[in-house]
Amino acid sequence: xxILVCISSVPDTTSxxxxxxxxxxxxxxxxxxxxxxxxxxxxxxAIKLQESQGATVTVLNVGDATTEPVIRxxxxxxxxxxxxVNLDPKDSYSTAKEIASVxxxxxxxxxxxxxxxxxxxxGSVPGMVAQLLSQPFVNASVGLDINGNEATAVRxxxxxxxxxxxxxxxxxxxxxxxxxxxxxxIPNMRGIMSARTKPLQVVEPxxxxxxxxxxxxxxxxxxxxxxxxSPDNLDELVRLLHEEAKVI
Amino acid sequence: xxxFVYAENINGVYKKAAFEAVSYAKAVADQAGETVTAxxxxxxxxxxxxxxxxxxxxxxxxxEGLKNFSAKAYAQAVSEVLDGNTIVFPHTTDASSVAPMxxxxxxxxxxxxxxxxxxxxxxxxxKRRAFSxxxxxxxxxxxxxxxxxxxxxxxxxxxxxxxxxxxxxNLSVANEDTKVISHEQSSGKLxxxxxxxxxxxxxxxxxxxxxxMVEDLANxxxxxxxxxxxxxxxxxxxxxxxxxxxxKAISPNLYIAIGISGAIQHLAGVNSSKTIVVIxxxxxxxxxxxxxxxxxxxxxxxxxxxxxxxKAIKG
Numbered sequence: 001x002x003i004l005v006c007i008s009s010v011p012d013t014t015s016x017x018x019x020x021x022x023x024x025x026x027x028x029x030x031x032x033x034x035x036x037x038x039x040x041x042x043x044x045x046a047i048k049l050q051e052s053q054g055a056t057v058t059v060l061n062v063g064d065a066t067t068e069p070v071i072r073x074x075x076x077x078x079x080x081x082x083x084x085v086n087l088d089p090k091d092s093y094s095t096a097k098e099i100a101s102v103x104x105x106x107x108x109x110x111x112x113x114x115x116x117x118x119x120x121x122x123g124s125v126p127g128m129v130a131q132l133l134s135q136p137f138v139n140a141s142v143g144l145d146i147n148g149n150e151a152t153a154v155r156x157x158x159x160x161x162x163x164x165x166x167x168x169x170x171x172x173x174x175x176x177x178x179x180x181x182x183x184x185x186i187p188n189m190r191g192i193m194s195a196r197t198k199p200l201q202v203v204e205p206x207x208x209x210x211x212x213x214x215x216x217x218x219x220x221x222x223x224x225x226x227x228x229x230s231p232d233n234l235d236e237l238v239r240l241l242h243e244e245a246k247v248i
Numbered sequence: 249x250x251x252f253v254y255a256e257n258i259n260g261v262y263k264k265a266a267f268e269a270v271s272y273a274k275a276v277a278d279q280a281g282e283t284v285t286a287x288x289x290x291x292x293x294x295x296x297x298x299x300x301x302x303x304x305x306x307x308x309x310x311x312e313g314l315k316n317f318s319a320k321a322y323a324q325a326v327s328e329v330l331d332g333n334t335i336v337f338p339h340t341t342d343a344s345s346v347a348p349m350x351x352x353x354x355x356x357x358x359x360x361x362x363x364x365x366x367x368x369x370x371x372x373x374x375k376r377r378a379f380s381x382x383x384x385x386x387x388x389x390x391x392x393x394x395x396x397x398x399x400x401x402x403x404x405x406x407x408x409x410x411x412x413x414x415x416x417x418n419l420s421v422a423n424e425d426t427k428v429i430s431h432e433q434s435s436g437k438l439x440x441x442x443x444x445x446x447x448x449x450x451x452x453x454x455x456x457x458x459x460x461m462v463e464d465l466a467n468x469x470x471x472x473x474x475x476x477x478x479x480x481x482x483x484x485x486x487x488x489x490x491x492x493x494x495x496k497a498i499s500p501n502l503y504i505a506i507g508i509s510g511a512i513q514h515l516a517g518v519n520s521s522k523t524i525v526v527i528x529x530x531x532x533x534x535x536x537x538x539x540x541x542x543x544x545x546x547x548x549x550x551x552x553x554x555x556x557x558x559k560a561i562k563g
Contacts, residue, residue, distance in 0.1 A: 013493050013513045017382040026379075037494045092348070092358065118380045118493055124358050127319060127348030136425035137319045139345035142487075152429070156488060157341060158258065158441070160433035162317075166426050176494055181481045211357040211390050215373060218384040220519060226526075226536050231545030237525070238557045240541055245523040247445070247502035248469060248558060 001055040001146065003046045004108040006099050006125070007074055008036040008117040009067040019217040026119070026217065035070055038114025042174040044184050045144055046112055047078040053146060056080045058106065062098045064088045068200070075195035076187035082198065087205040091212040092120075094205075096128035101206045103133055109168045110151070115140055115175040120214075126173035136170040142177035250285040251277040252335040253303065254326060256343050258433075260292030264405060264442050265338035265398075267301050271406040272398045273336040274302030275365040283410075287326055287335075289314050299412035301405065306412060311419040317342055321423035323349035329417050330354070334372070339397040340441070347395050356393030363402040377402075380493040380516040400441045401499045402520070440489065443472035445502045446521070448491060450476035452507015452528060452547055456484035461551040462506065468559045474498070476508045492517035506547050510535025527551075 011017065012032040020027050035043065046057045059074040061067050062085040071082045085098040103111050111133070116123035130137030142161065143154030151166045156175070166172075187195070229237045241248045253273035255266040266288075273284045286295075286303040295306040307329050314325055323346045326335075335350070337343040339361055351358035361377040367386065372394045378385040440446065447466040453459065459473075466473045473489060480490035491498050493513040503521035507528060508514060515538055518524070526539040527550055536542045543550060 011379075013516075014511075016512070017379040019383065026383075093351070096348075096352075120378055120385070121380060121497075122358075122360050123344055124348040124351070124360055127345055128352050128358075130320065131323070131349040131352035137345065137349065138426070139319060140341045155341075157317075157431075157433070158263070158439045159437055160431070162431045163429040164316075164426050165429055167424075170425070176480075176490060177487045211351075212359055213388045213390065215386045215388045217378070217386070218375075220382060220384070223524075223538060223540060226539045226542045228536075228542045228544070231543050231550055234543075234550065234554050234557050237541060237543060237554070238561055241502065241523070241525070242561060245502070245540065247523045248561070 001049070001053055001110070002106065002108045003049060003055050003057045003110045003112060004103050004106060005039070005043045005046045005057060005059050005074070005079065006111065006113040007039040007043065007059050007061050007070065008114070009033045009061060009063055009070040010036045010117055010119045013037065013118065017219070019219065023216045023218065033067070033070055035074060036114050036117045038116060038118070038175055040184060041176060041178040042112040042114055043074055043077060043079065044179045045174060047185060048179065049146060050078065058083060060085070060099060060102055062087055062089045062095045071200060072195050073187060075198045075200070076191040077185045078191065080198065082200040084200060084202050085205055086202050090210045092122040092124035092128060093211040094207070094209060096125045096132060097207050097209070098205055099125065099129045100132035102203070103129065110146070111171040113171070113173050115173045126171055130171035133169070133171065136166050138164065138166060138170065139173045141172045141174045144172060144178065249332045250283050250305065251280065252330055252332045253284055253286050254335065254337045254343055254346070255286040255288040255291070255298055255303070256338055256340055257288055257291045257293060260290060262291065262293045262297055263338070263340065265340050265400050267297070267405045268400065268403055269336050269338040269398050270298055270301040270303050271408065272365070272403045274406070274408050276334060276336065276369070277302070279366065280369055285332070287329055289322060289325060295412060295414040300407055300409050302408040302410055304410050304412045306414045308414060308416050309419055310416055311421055313421055313423045316423070316428040318423050318426045319345035319349055320425065321421050322346045323353060325419055325421045326350055327353045328419060333393045335395050337395065337397045339399050344397050347397050351395050354393055356395050357389035357391055358395045359387045359389060360397040361399045362396045363399055365403070377497070377520070381497055381519050382516050399499065401444070438472040440472045440474055440491070440496055441498055444500050445469045445471035446474050446498060446500045447471045447504045447506070448474035448476070448508065449479070449506040450508030451478050458548070459485070461548070461555070465504070465551055465555045465558070468555055468562060476514055505535060506551065508535060509533045510538060
């Protein structure tokens with residue numbers, strides 16, 4: 001079984017987000033880059049399938065050369081090899097086109113991604129990849145088992161969950177719950193050393209079509225100063241919520 | 249050309265997010281001098297509910313094969329009846345699974361998580377959530393066809409009654425790739441993303457056995473319950489209740505955070521709440537800086553007292 005795990009290189013979750021002076025782009029200065037946390041759930045799931053079923057795991061990133069440390073980290077976690085499409089991604093569609101192209105050529109049984117990236121939050125790439133490949137798509141996956149050419153997936157639905165069987169090949173977008181937080185793999189020294197010699201293939205993009213442009217960016221405006229209420233005067237809190245904020 | 253909207257239903261019943269999407273579509277249509285056509289799959293609810301928010305036409309797709317949800321099959325069905333260049337979806341789990349597939353099928357631009365009515369329609373430009381709530385992006389669609397997904401609780405549900413008419417389309421879309429084995433819906437529980445009031449708690453509650461008082465407060469407020477990441481990581485609460493950067497992003501009218509210090513990752517998921525109340529025993533908790541109202545004190549004393557006082561005012 002061949003698994004393709006798509007990873008995105010995103011600002012560390014503790015990053016403060018700033019934009020350039022003209023507000024035309026995200027300011028990358030001083031940012032620490034990590035594997036998108038939702039992709040990490042997908043990657044860990046793939047490594048578990050590698051261990052239990054002898055699957056091979058390829059990680060794929062669409063990004064320029066600056067994303068290679070993050071790709072090496074994915075290799076240190078346990079992926080067999082990696083592909084980087086040499087394109088600074090501009091939107092979900094152009095990213096999905098490149099992923100679909102690699103997936104098509106590689107003949108993968110499973111494509112695993114995170115449900116969305118924590119930077120641009122498009123949540124669109126996995127579904128687009130599935131459609132470009134004409135494969136079934138399961139979003140918000142919180143469980144996945146493979147048996148031959150069939151998968152059993154659990155997906156989160158509003159107010160519950162649903163278990164479905166899916167014919168492979170297929171695309172799954174994972175989220176928290178796909179593996180337990182405690183099962184996320186922290187690379188050990190052996191993993192880090194072996195990652196240096198694992199194959200990382202760089203391929204050129206196949207198309208440059210962009211469907212959505214980021215025109216400008218805004219920061220979140222600060223809230224007015226907090227009003228503190230004494231714990232002995234909760235009537236005042238209730239009054240403020242009722243009369244001032246009008247939320248109860 | 250009409251503005252289309254996907255009116256999502258669960259087991260035939262329209263969701264609040266569907267009414268919000270119709271309200272949004274009506275705003276888009278009004279800007280363009282157009283009408284709204286809603287599309288729904290196997291609804292049992294009356295179309296009157298959609299006319300109320302501004303849908304002049306309702307297309308009800310009837311297809312036994314679509315009894316169970318499949319993103320691919322639903323996208324195919326919507327594609328078959330869609331006859332316009334603009335379609336609005338709610339940003340729910342199911343609808344935001346259908347939208348990207350439909351975007352590829354129709355060769356349309358897709359802008360997700362939109363917060364406000366468009367800034368312009370030609371080209372289509374709109375403000376959307378980005379960086380997990382730490383920023384906003386003004387996104388412009390290239391090309392003529394556009395799909396948007398509306399972030400829940402952002403635009404709001406706006407009544408705008410019109411007289412409408414309904415059309416039934418009988419389809420039989422192939423749905424062979426996925427098969428539902430079981431479906432569990434927890435009854436009587438408010439959907440966290442749709443809830444207008446959310447009561448959330450963190451490690452300050454000291455253990456899962458103390459969650460009863462969080463639920464009591466939520467019950468008197470008609471609120472959904474949520475939790476911080478450490479709480480779901482250690483298994484005190486299910487991961488479906490985790491709000492924050494790697495959990496759910498929510499924007500209720502009122503968010504009450506109890507015993508949550510306010511890490512940047514937590515704030516990212518909740519800072520678009522309209523009003524934030526923070527209750528924490530630590531006066532230095534960073535969350536107070538992002539709150540509208542704060543109480544420094546012992547949650548174990550404050551929660552029961554606050555619950556009683558709110559019960560009194562709610563009568």
